[in-house]
Amino acid sequence: EVQLLExxxxxxxxxxxxRLSCAASGFTFSTYAMSWVRQAPGKGLEWVSTxxxxxxxxxxxxxxxxxxxxxxxxxxNTLYLQMNSLRGxxxxxxxxxxxxxxxxxxxxxxxxxxxxxxxx
Amino acid sequence: xxVLTQSPATLSLSPGERATLSCRASQSVSSYLAWYQQxxxxxxxxxxxxxxxxxxxxPARFSGSGSGTDFTLTISSLEPEDFAxxxxxxxxxxxxxxxxxxxxxxx
Numbered sequence: 001e002v003q004l005l006e007x008x009x010x011x012x013x014x015x016x017x018x019r020l021s022c023a024a025s026g027f028t029f030s031t032y033a034m035s036w037v038r039q040a041p042g043k044g045l046e047w048v049s050t051x052x053x054x055x056x057x058x059x060x061x062x063x064x065x066x067x068x069x070x071x072x073x074x075x076x077n078t079l080y081l082q083m084n085s086l087r088g089x090x091x092x093x094x095x096x097x098x099x100x101x102x103x104x105x106x107x108x109x110x111x112x113x114x115x116x117x118x119x120x
Numbered sequence: 121x122x123v124l125t126q127s128p129a130t131l132s133l134s135p136g137e138r139a140t141l142s143c144r145a146s147q148s149v150s151s152y153l154a155w156y157q158q159x160x161x162x163x164x165x166x167x168x169x170x171x172x173x174x175x176x177x178x179p180a181r182f183s184g185s186g187s188g189t190d191f192t193l194t195i196s197s198l199e200p201e202d203f204a205x206x207x208x209x210x211x212x213x214x215x216x217x218x219x220x221x222x223x224x225x226x227x
Contacts, residue, residue: 047217
């Protein structure tokens, strides 16, 4: 059974940094691209980043490019999101999501999410 | 960036009725469109990928159709557990991956 367990969320001041983790199990982690998707309170879904499975290429939308860094440790089956220069609009539940197949970037498994609140 | 517009924003139906949800893309996404269901307090779950393929374990009452710019998610006979928010998502031209704004299906 695929399981994704996020951690690392919390309350952080504007301009601060936070690192999220996602522990994966139940599949061959190293062979799948992985992503982060966020959801602001009461709002819709927003794609945040994707990292390749075999090539570790990374992708971001303009809203987080240059501030967020996605990475992975295949030896630990763990996905990370380093978030820097945080803003109020980054407040959201952050979901770790497994990409269905190669670079067919839709998401067949999701974690339960971790809440990040950016506020002074 | 491809913009996905879902309609209606809210759909009010009763159990047993047929639901038809729409997703329109600002430019062609071929068949590279997925649908997700999200219940309150839960993560989204994949229903349909590549416009018409049901994900593993998804009941046959859920079906997807369309290509190019116009897509439909149909629930043939609503069960009580189907009342949720539904999102479409495209992977045709990315980055960025984009989602629609969601349709709330309410009783």
